[in-house]
Amino acid sequence: MANNFEYLRPTTMGEAVDMKSSHGARAQFWAGGTDMMLQWKAGITDFDYCIDLTYVPDLDQIALDGDQLRIGAMATLDDLDLQSGLHPLTEALGETARMMCTKQTRTLATIGGNLCNASPSADLSPPLAAMGAQARILGPDGERTIPLTEFFTGVRKTALADGEMLTEIVVPDVGGDVAASYNRVARTVVDIALVSSAAFIKLDSSGKITKAGVALGAVAPTVVRVNKAEDLLIGCSLKEAANGVANKAGEHAIATANAITDIRASKEYRTDMTSVLTQRAIGRCVAILEGNG
């Protein structure tokens, strides 16, 4: 049975980081608590200090800043849904958010919590990774920014060092013609992904793909990018992407996946589905960019 803990309420990021540094591993940040509460009750996690980030201002913004999309760690999944209309990429992220949890849970669950929990099946990791998002981290020694793919280091493991917190997610270079799509297989309406795939495409002025991202979820300890599929997409026209290239990209997804068999699905099924889902994600990006999304 879980222990009692002391509740701390910082009101600035600096204070939050100080608290974490001084209590070390015995302290944990509390965002929406939707993962933490269950883990605490089940005895999977245990802490003496709970640092509630809810009262730290400026952590829950979702905004465009020049050609960057900035998403605060404390923005909720529901905020993501509500901000869908902001930009083509928030459209994709809003759609992702609506696949997740329930409305009730989404109003509590945060984007930072979803990423810091570092579950292989977390739904936000693949689309953000495909978009080339970066994680901004604040620690006792100041701030650093790393690619999101490096943020995840294993099942429920992140690159956060002692005393560090995730402050925001930055997606660079979101101007121009961009689209993203995330697809997953789940069982009931409330479920975590059995397998998932996301794609991101950016076009240059001539209509060729200049940037592409393909990322898979729930087929490895962390989100994995399918670099070969991305390379294949770059330089293609939308037509080429839709006809043939998507199919090949799917084959690369299969080759990249390193799935396991568990109670939810078999390795074989997961692996096969990476191709279907990757093709669908690419197809959807193409449709959006052709104006048929």
Add this chain to the structure above:
Amino acid sequence: MGVHHMPKKLKVVGKDVPVLDAREKVTGALEYGVDYAVPKMVHGKILRSTIPHGRIKSIDSSKAEALPGVLGVVTHEDSPDLDWIGVWDNYRGKVLDGIARFVGDEVAAVAATTEKIAEQALALIEVEYEVLPAVLDVRKALLDDAPQVREEGNVRDEYRVVWGDGKTGEDESDHIVELEIQFKAQNYAGIGRNACICDWNGEKVTMWTSSQTPSELQSGIHQAFGIPMSSVRVVALPSGCSFGLWWSNNFMMLTAMLAKKIRKPVKIELTSQECMAAVKRRHIEITTGRMGVSNDGQITLADFSHLMDNGAYGFKTDVYFFCCDLWGGAKNGDYRVRGVSTNLVTSGCMRAVGDITMGLAVERLADMCAEKVNIDPVDFRMKNQIKSGQQLRMQEPRQHMKGTLTEYVDKLTDVQKEGWPEMFHLSSGSTHELLRQGAEKFRFKERWKGWGKPSSVNGSKHRGIGVGTGAHCCGVEFGGNTSSVVRVNHDGSVNVFSSCGRQGQGSETTLSQVAAEELGVSLDMVNIVTGDTDAMPWSSGSSASTTMFRTGWATRAAAKDAKKQILRIAAIEYFDSDDPETLDIQDGIIRSQNPEDNRNVSLEEMMNVLCSDSLAQTTVITGRPDEVMPPTIAFARQWAAQFTEVEVDVETGEIRILEFLAGQDSGTVVNPKVLKNQVIGGAICGAGFALYEGIEFDENDGRVLNDGLLDYKLLRTGDFPSDAEVFFVESPDPVGPFGARGAGESPAAAAAPAICQAVYNAIGVWVDVPMTPEAVIRALNER
């Protein structure tokens, strides 16, 4: 005489009144087992086995007992040497007997001042086992050299239903189709946990727990501890959905053992993992079947062999399958069932027991036959399913408390049987009208494209339509009779005492409606006690779809008896000693049935005077059933026919239910809201079984792996069409109260085959349940 006549115009029965506890429920005021507390209560926790099979060599609780705050520990050494039997043989054994029979089995229990201390104490109990070989495979459990789970051996007597002749059936068949399906065990997975509080005070034992079978729990305590029933008071609290889970469970007996030892009220509150992995579940079932059909679409042969696992403590010999009645038009039938013990968590009756599994196998084979002779599923069902008045198949060998049912019926006098429907024949209703009306509403014939043919295809999305049927009993008397008491108070208000518990089935509302209708008072004058065995007559609880039919019948009979007594006194005192039969109570007023006669007295005045003036040697009027109820199992069934359209993504295997229409014939609808709730809830339960639900057992030790809702996937309302429609066909029952019959189980049985058939039509291959995305893809690949 068991047959009640229908009054001309019903005033309370049939009305769409909200359930009586709606306000309590939505405001959170209703106290479930886990919410309940009593003064001076302490807390208990259960030590559970970590191995699937073992004999306890030694158990040392001294360290646990020494922990500050611990009040007592009980082990098998404290257990009375008495067997107790749970409802429908869902448990048979001692409370503890020193043998662990599954991972999670109860081994000992601790009481302490706090739950936390009790839990810490569990870790201090040292158990040494002699490890015994375990049997985790249902088929292997049948073998002679299999490890034996129970003293009585693993294999129960075969239960068999036979009519006609198998050889003749084979000869008459133009086609014979075969299958074997293994059904995973469904988890009750009721939303809401349970707790039990027991106080053993002197010779008096009081137990508060969520249960749908209060009286049987009282009997269980009486058996387990060898104490008089009069010393046992069970107060059954409401439960969240139960579906058969919270009847009389051994953890309740363990709570009583602790209470007896420490002489303080003890509460054991189960965790959700315990609820999902250590109490009960549906059986793992394996159906092997053959069905024959002649070219004109007549089923000539139905030959089924069914194996079900009882888990560790279940002791059932069959699953109570009424699909053989449903498909009673088959010319020759042979259904064999065997129960077998395994070192897995106990299994028991879950909603639509037998009919959701074996019934699904029968429907599948029937569909395969229909395809062979190219008849659509609606017509094929109409041709081969039983009609009202026809002979029932599932009957004769059944054990009544007084021998077999046939012997019992034969021994009754004509007076006792007067007015009874014909025994062993279907009294009323069938699937026919449901299929006819349902097909019309669903536009089935227009939408039907043929067997294995999608109704539409859009890229990877294939849609298909399907229809499924289900039947079940309306209560069974073998587990014990049912009763009700109706008390009319000084002010003309009414208390009903019916032992049926409250698991959301709405019986407190519908039984009150029955009493109010019969007594001629408004519903707000009626209050009902459904859980306190100190007040209620013994009654088989809310199981086997019994409550509306049998307890409703008893409630109406008790109300009639009360009314008869009232009218007899009223006739003398207020109506010049007229024949009481000429009087009636309407809207709380006693008056003559002759509209010209203006004499009247209010029920309140009459009852008030009765008390103060001693018109009779009584203060209140107490009514009880004063006639013999015909054995329900010998004539009454409930029917469901459901239509659906599904969409299957042939690339990912995902299935969505797009449309759902559920037809239900439960006789007279006593309360449309309550019945609709039963039908939709049942359909969702059946749909969940078809699509996702199934317990995963660890292959090495049999522990339940998906013991939480994260990986035990229940359908949410969002997984089921929000515009699902329900329609009723009301074939009145000649015996049931105001023509009502049972309802809770046939809807669950019909949903699964409807969805399976729709998936088949969408993609052209049959998929075994649960039809998870992966199972669909596998089936498509194996095509």
